[in-house]
Each structure stands twice: as C-alpha cells, then as structure tokens.
Amino acid sequence: MGIFEIHGLTPKVILAPMAGVTDAPFRAAVRGFGPTFVFSEMVASRELLRDRRSAVLRLKADTDTGAFGIQLAGRDVESMVEAARIAEGEGTSLIDINMGCPAKKVVGGLCGSALMREPELAVAIASSVVRAVSVPVTVKMRLGWDDASITAPSLAQSLEGCGVQAVSVHGRTRCQFYEGAADWSRIADVKRAVRIPVFANGDVRTPEDARSILSVTGADGVLVGRGAFGAPWRLMQMQDAIDGRAVREAPPADEAWSVALQQYRHSEAHYGTDAGRRIVRKHLGWYAEQLGLARAERDALVRTRDAGPLLDRLARGLTLAEAA
Numbered sequence: 535m536g537i538f539e540i541h542g543l544t545p546k547v548i549l550a551p552m553a554g555v556t557d558a559p560f561r562a563a564v565r566g567f568g569p570t571f572v573f574s575e576m577v578a579s580r581e582l583l584r585d586r587r588s589a590v591l592r593l594k595a596d597t598d599t600g601a602f603g604i605q606l607a608g609r610d611v612e613s614m615v616e617a618a619r620i621a622e623g624e625g626t627s628l629i630d631i632n633m634g635c636p637a638k639k640v641v642g643g644l645c646g647s648a649l650m651r652e653p654e655l656a657v658a659i660a661s662s663v664v665r666a667v668s669v670p671v672t673v674k675m676r677l678g679w680d681d682a683s684i685t686a687p688s689l690a691q692s693l694e695g696c697g698v699q700a701v702s703v704h705g706r707t708r709c710q711f712y713e714g715a716a717d718w719s720r721i722a723d724v725k726r727a728v729r730i731p732v733f734a735n736g737d738v739r740t741p742e743d744a745r746s747i748l749s750v751t752g753a754d755g756v757l758v759g760r761g762a763f764g765a766p767w768r769l770m771q772m773q774d775a776i777d778g779r780a781v782r783e784a785p786p787a788d789e790a791w792s793v794a795l796q797q798y799r800h801s802e803a804h805y806g807t808d809a810g811r812r813i814v815r816k817h818l819g820w821y822a823e824q825l826g827l828a829r830a831e832r833d834a835l836v837r838t839r840d841a842g843p844l845l846d847r848l849a850r851g852l853t854l855a856e857a858a
C-alpha cells in the first residue's frame with residue numbers, strides 16, 4: 535500500500551484519472567481538503583512523443599500539491615516506454631497504464647480496454663514499462679471485454695507476475711461503457727486472485743458507498759471518479775467514513791464557491807486566460823448542480839465569457855440576482 539503514500543499517510547480514497555476533468559487545477563481543489571492521492575488525465579503515449587508541449591501540460595508535477603500519478607495510454611511498447619521515461623522525468627510518483635478506457639478513439643487505436651483482449655501484449659507493455667522506470671507502475675482495468683470474458687482476475691495475476699505494484703478495477707465490462715450498475719462482487723474476485731493492492735472503482739458517490747465497496751470487495755482502497763464532480767470535498771468525506779470518523783460536513787455554499795473561484799483562477803493561469811475559462815466551464819456547471827443554483831443562474835455562470843465576477847459574488851454569499 536505504500537506506493538500511494540503521501541505526506542506519510544496512505545489515503546484509501548484516490549481521485550480516478552479522468553480525461554478532461556482531473557487537470558492540475560481540479561487536482562489542487564481536491565487536495566485542498568486533505569492529502570488525497572490524485573491521478574492525471576490520461577496521456578496518450580504517441581501524442582506525448584509527437585506534441586510534447588500540450589501533453590506535458592497534463593503531466594506536469596503538481597508543485598503545490600505533491601505526489602500524484604500519471605496515466606499513460608497506448609499499445610506500442612516502445613512509445614509507452616519512452617512516454618514513461620518522460621513522465622518519470624516530469625516528477626510523477628507512479629505511472630498507471632490505462633487498460634480500461636472504452637472510448638472508440640482509444641479502442642479504435644487498440645489501446646485502453648482493448649488490451650484486455652490481448653493479455654500477452656498487455657503484459658509485454660507493463661513489463662517493459664516496469665523495467666524502464668524506477669517509480670512504481672500500476673494498471674487500471676475493467677472487469678473484461680464483455681460478460682462472456684471476465685478476464686480481470688487472470689490479467690491481474692499476470693501483471694502481478696511482471697512487477698506491477700497495484701491494480702484498480704472498474705466494475706464494468708468494456709461493452710457496458712457506463713451503462714448499468716458497477717458489479718462490485720466481481721472486483722472481489724480480482725482481490726482474491728492477487729497479493730498486490732487492489733483498488734475498487736465504479737459508482738462510489740457517497741461516503742457510505744465508499745465504505746460499502748471496501749466491505750463488498752475486500753479491496754485496499756477506492757478510486758472515485760464522477761462522485762467528485764463539483765464536490766472536491768467528497769473524497770475527504772469518504773475517507774472519514776472509511777476511517778470510522780464522523781463525516782465532516784461539506785463546506786457551506788460561500789466557501790464552496792470560493793473553492794470554485796480558486797479553481798477558475800488556477801485554470802486561467804495554467805492554460806492561459808481564454809483556454810482556461812473554456813476548460814473550467816464544465817466544472818462550474820457541476821458546482822452549480824452540487825450547490826443547488828437555479829437553472830437560470832447556472833446558465834448565466836456557464837455561458838458568460840468571464841465567470842470570475844459572478845463566482846466572486848457567490849463566494850461572498852450573495853445570490854446572482856442580488857449581484858446583478
């Protein structure tokens with residue numbers, strides 16, 4: 535479990551890698567509520583080698599927030615090894631290999647969850663990356679390609695054999711995409727199959743869910759994706775529930791909006807003003823949903839060119855109507 539250690543602690547709740555979501559500004563927002571281990575957005579190895587500048591923006595170490603993991607995607611051993619070396623050079627604490635992404639673009643390029651149908655290639659990639667870097671290597675996978683091929687337990691065993699130090703398992707098959715409910719009981723089969731830590735993932739939205747998935751699966755920790763949308767404090771609450779402490783309240787609305795404002799400013803600084811405002815927009819919609827803004831106010835917030843002044847008013851406890 536030590537590989538996810540941060541500031542001497544081993545958080546059991548980890549922010550899942552999410553393309554277009556878990557960028558440096560959002561990771562910092564999550565870290566503002568406690569020492570959570572966070573993953574980068576997925577970085578395609580070929581893209582990284584071709585256009586280093588934009589990809590490196592996604593894997594730059596979080597100077598203000600410490601340890602984090604970079605997730606790489608690809609099916610070409612050489613480019614994965616090269617990308618892993620670049621990621622290590624950028625200061626990542628560990629490298630995760632994506633074997634779970636169902637998107638056509640990634641699967642069409644025959645990486646992501648397609649690797650679950652090619653276990654030999656999956657193992658070749660993982661073992662080459664393990665040999666190439668000195669940071670720990672982990673793998674994120676799904677249960678299998680479809681219901682007829684639940685290969686996660688055997689793949690996890692093979693990966694353990696080649697030096698992968700932990701796996702996380704999203705309790706759906708590739709063919710399910712995001713439909714239906716995640717099947718936590720099948721994650722338990724992976725846990726039983728290996729000795730390395732297993733992180734359970736899928737449909738963990740509340741502190742109670744976080745406790746349940748650990749008890750159903752026996753997993754060592756939980757990866758949280760959509761449950762953190764617009765609620766970077768939720769991981770802290772989940773950690774409370776797992777530790778058996780009283781779950782801390784979500785921050786009051788004005789404080790929560792000030793977190794959103796901070797993320798907005800961070801995004802402007804990170805990507806440049808215009809790109810940053812565009813990229814952070816979906817997060818503002820999620821904050822609005824979490825914090826119960828009326829539809830018209832939510833629309834005003836996500837449609838305006840510069841949401842800064844509106845966020846500032848919300849952070850001072852005013853409504854947008856009062857502010858106008």
Ligand SMILES: Cc1cc2nc3c(=O)[nH]c(=O)nc-3n(C[C@H](O)[C@H](O)[C@H](O)COP(=O)(O)O)c2cc1C
Nearest residue numbers: 550551552553576674704736737738758759760761
């Ligand atoms: C917008 C979005 C982007 C995602 N991008 C990635 C990714 O880059 N790499 C990855 O391994 N999984 C990715 N996922 C999957 C999540 O990491 C996670 O496995 C999935 O959402 C299930 O967990 P949840 O129910 O907690 O959201 C993404 C999910 C979403 C919703």
